[in-house]
Amino acid sequence: MDENAYGIPVPEFVSSTQQAGDVTVSPGSEEPSNASIEMVDQLCVMKEQQKLEYTRDGSVDFRGKPAVISRVGGHRSLAFTLGCMFLIRVAYDGVTYSLVLYLTRKLHINNSKAASVVSNWVASTTVFSLLGAIVADSYFGRYWTTLGSMFIHIIGLLILVITTVLPSLEPYKCTRSFVGCTETTGRRIQVFYLGLYIIAVGFGSFLPCFISFGADQYDEGHPVEVHQKSLYFSLLYVVISSGGLIGNSIIIYIEQNVSYKWGYSISVGFIGISLLVYVAGTPYYRFQKPRGNPVSRVIQVWVAATRKWRMKVSAPNNHLYEAPVEKAISRRLLHSNQFRFLDKAATINISLQEIDESQRNPWKLCTVTQVEEAKFLFQIAPIWLSLVVYSTLDVQILSLFVEQAATMDNRLSKFLVPPASMSIFQILGVCVCTFTYETVVVPIIRRFTGHPRGLTMLQRISVGLLLIVFSMLSAALVEMNRLRIAKDYGLHNSPTARVPLSIFWLFPQYFLVGASEAFTDAGQFEFFYDQAPEGIRGISTSLQFTAYSVGSYLSSFMIVIVTAITRHGADSGWISDKLNKGHLDYFFWLLMLLGSLNLVSYLTFTHRYKYKKVVHVQATDPQ
Incomplete structure (x- = not known):
C-alpha cells in the first residue's frame, strides 16, 4: 500500500487504467457479470478512501484514528x-x-x-x-x-x-x-x-x-x-x-x-x-x-548550553544535531541566528551518523527544534x-x-x-x-x-x-x-x-x-x-x-x-x-x-x- 501526502496508508487501485464505473461487458451481453459488479463496488470504496484527506499535524479523532479533515474538527x-x-x-x-x-x-x-x-x-x-x-x-x-x-x-x-x-x-x-x-x-x-x-x-x-x-x-x-x-x-x-x-x-x-x-x-x-x-x-x-514536559525540555537547553559554554559554534551550522524524522515529537523548526549561545546545546563534535538517539543524553545534547523552542521564549x-x-x-x-x-x-x-x-x-x-x-x-x-x-x-x-x-x-x-x-x-x-x-x-x-x-x-x-x-x-x-x-x-x-x-x-x-x-x-x-x-x-x-x-x-x- 502507498502513502498519501499526509503519511497515511491508502489502498492501491488494481491498475492505473481501471476507474470506478468502468465495466467490461461480454459481446452480446445486456448486463454486467456479478464479478464485474463486485469489482465496481470494490473500486468505488477504494476511490472514496483515496479521497480522504488527513490532517498534517498528527491529530486523531475520539477513536484514536488519524483525523480526517472532512469529518472532524x-x-x-x-x-x-x-x-x-x-x-x-x-x-x-x-x-x-x-x-x-x-x-x-x-x-x-x-x-x-x-x-x-x-x-x-x-x-x-x-x-x-x-x-x-x-x-x-x-x-x-x-x-x-x-x-x-x-x-x-x-x-x-x-x-x-x-x-x-x-x-x-x-x-x-x-x-x-x-x-x-x-x-x-x-x-x-x-x-x-x-x-x-x-x-x-x-x-x-x-x-x-x-x-x-x-x-x-x-x-x-x-x-x-x-x-x-x-x-x-x-x-x-x-x-x-x-x-x-x-x-x-x-x-x-x-x-x-x-x-x-x-x-x-x-x-x-x-x-x-x-x-x-x-x-x-x-x-x-x-x-x-x-508531547512531554515543555518546561524540562527548555531547561535542558539552558543546562546543555551552559555545560558547553567554551565550545565554539561553527558558522555553517552543519554540526548542529536534529532528531531523525521518525523520532520527532513535532514538526522541525529551522535554525535561526538569534541567541547563538543556545546553539551550543545542539552542537556536536562527531558526525550525525554516529549518534545513537536512544543513548543520547538530552541534558548534554539537544535537538535544533528543542533549542528553537527555548529561543522563542527569549524572543517574545x-x-x-x-x-x-x-x-x-x-x-x-x-x-x-x-x-x-x-x-x-x-x-x-x-x-x-x-x-x-x-x-x-x-x-x-x-x-x-x-x-x-x-x-x-x-x-x-x-x-x-x-x-x-x-x-x-x-x-x-x-x-x-x-x-x-x-x-x-x-x-x-x-x-x-x-x-x-x-x-x-x-x-x-x-x-x-x-x-x-x-x-x-x-x-x-x-x-x-x-x-x-x-x-x-x-x-x-x-x-x-x-x-x-x-x-x-x-x-x-x-x-x-x-x-x-x-x-x-x-x-x-x-x-x-x-x-x-x-x-x-x-x-x-x-x-x-x-x-x-x-x-x-x-x-x-x-x-x-x-x-x-x-x-x-x-x-x-x-x-x-x-x-x-x-x-x-x-x-x-x-x-
Whole structure:
C-alpha cells in the first residue's frame, strides 16, 4: 500500500487504467457479470478512501484514528467550543465584575483593600493557567485537562453559594448607608476566599487549555483551515465578551437586586450546561497527544548550553544535531541566528551518523527544534513585558472603574443601573470593533499591506495598546469633572453620596477598553498559539494569562505604594475610601503615562521580530 501526502496508508487501485464505473461487458451481453459488479463496488470504496484527506499535524479523532479533515474538527466543532466558552464566561463574569462591590458592601472591606483583593485574585487566576498548560502538555492532554478544570470551577462556585446560604457563614449585617460597618473576618471570610481561589484554579487552568484545544481543531498545514483559524480567534473573543455581557447585566442585576445566593446559583447552572455542551461535541473534535514536559525540555537547553559554554559554534551550522524524522515529537523548526549561545546545546563534535538517539543524553545534547523552542521564549520576552503593563491598565475596569461608577448618578428613567454593569459598554466595544475590523477594515488595509489579515498579529496588538492609553485619558478627564461637581455641591466629605453626574459619562472609557481588547487580546491569542513551536504551545498560550496575572499584581502594588505615598495625616491620598475627597484622576494620569511609555517600548522591540519558519515533517513514532 502507498502513502498519501499526509503519511497515511491508502489502498492501491488494481491498475492505473481501471476507474470506478468502468465495466467490461461480454459481446452480446445486456448486463454486467456479478464479478464485474463486485469489482465496481470494490473500486468505488477504494476511490472514496483515496479521497480522504488527513490532517498534517498528527491529530486523531475520539477513536484514536488519524483525523480526517472532512469529518472532524474545523468549523464542525465550532458550535461546541464557542458555546462552551460562552456559558463559562457568563458564570465567571457574574462573579468577577461584582466582586469589588461584594467585598465593600457585603463584607465591608475598605476601597483600597478591596481593589487589591480583586487584583490579587485575578492575578492568581491567571497564574494557575501556567500550571494547567503544563499538566495538559505533559500528562493528560488538553481535552481532559479542560474537563477537569470545569469540575473544579463548579466546586468553587458551590462554596460561594454555601457562604450566602448558611447563617454561620453569611457576612455581618449592616445598615444600608454602610457607615460604621464591621469588616467580615474569621471563618466567614476564610470560606469565601477558599471558594474564590478554587474558582481561580478551575478557570485559570481552563483558559489556556481550552483556547489551544479550540485552535487544535484547525490544521495550519491546510490552505483553507489556516485562514479559518484566524477567524476562530476573532470569534472566540467576541463570544467571550458576549458571555460577559450576560454575566455583567442579568447575573449582576440579580445579585444586587435579588440576592447573591441566586446570582451564584445561576452561575453554577451555566457551568453545568457548559459541561454537557463540551462533552456532546466529543465526536467532532480533533485531539493532540501530550508531547512531554515543555518546561524540562527548555531547561535542558539552558543546562546543555551552559555545560558547553567554551565550545565554539561553527558558522555553517552543519554540526548542529536534529532528531531523525521518525523520532520527532513535532514538526522541525529551522535554525535561526538569534541567541547563538543556545546553539551550543545542539552542537556536536562527531558526525550525525554516529549518534545513537536512544543513548543520547538530552541534558548534554539537544535537538535544533528543542533549542528553537527555548529561543522563542527569549524572543517574545519584550512582547510579554509590554502585555504586563497593558494588563495593569486593563484590570482597572474590575476595580477602580466600578468604584468610580458607584459614586455617580445611576438612574435611567425608573431603572437603576448597577455600577458593575457598566462593563456592558466594554463588551459593546469588543463586538463593534471586532465586526468592523473583520468586515470593513481588513479588506481595505489588505490592499495597502498585502497581508491576508490586513494587519499582522503584532500590529494588531499595537493598536490595542494605543487605545488603552486613550481610555485612561478619558477616565482621568471624567474623574476631574466628577470631583469638581462633588466640590461644588459640598459632597467631598460624604462617603456614600452620589455626585449629580450621569454614570453614562463613563461610556467612552469603557468602550475604549473594549476596543483595545478587541485588538490586543484577539491578536495575542493568535500570536502566542500560532508562533509557538508545537511542543510548547500550551505553555506559550498560558503566557498571555500570566502577563495579565503579573499586571494585576503590579496594579495592586501600585495602589498600595501610591496610597502610602500620597496619604498625609487626615488626607487619605489619591485612592481614598471617600472617593469624593481623593484624587483618583491623578492615578489615571499616572496610568496613562505608563501606557504611553509601554507603547513606545513595544514598537521599538517588535519591529525586529521575525516570524517563525518550519519544515513540515510527519512524526510516525512520537515519543
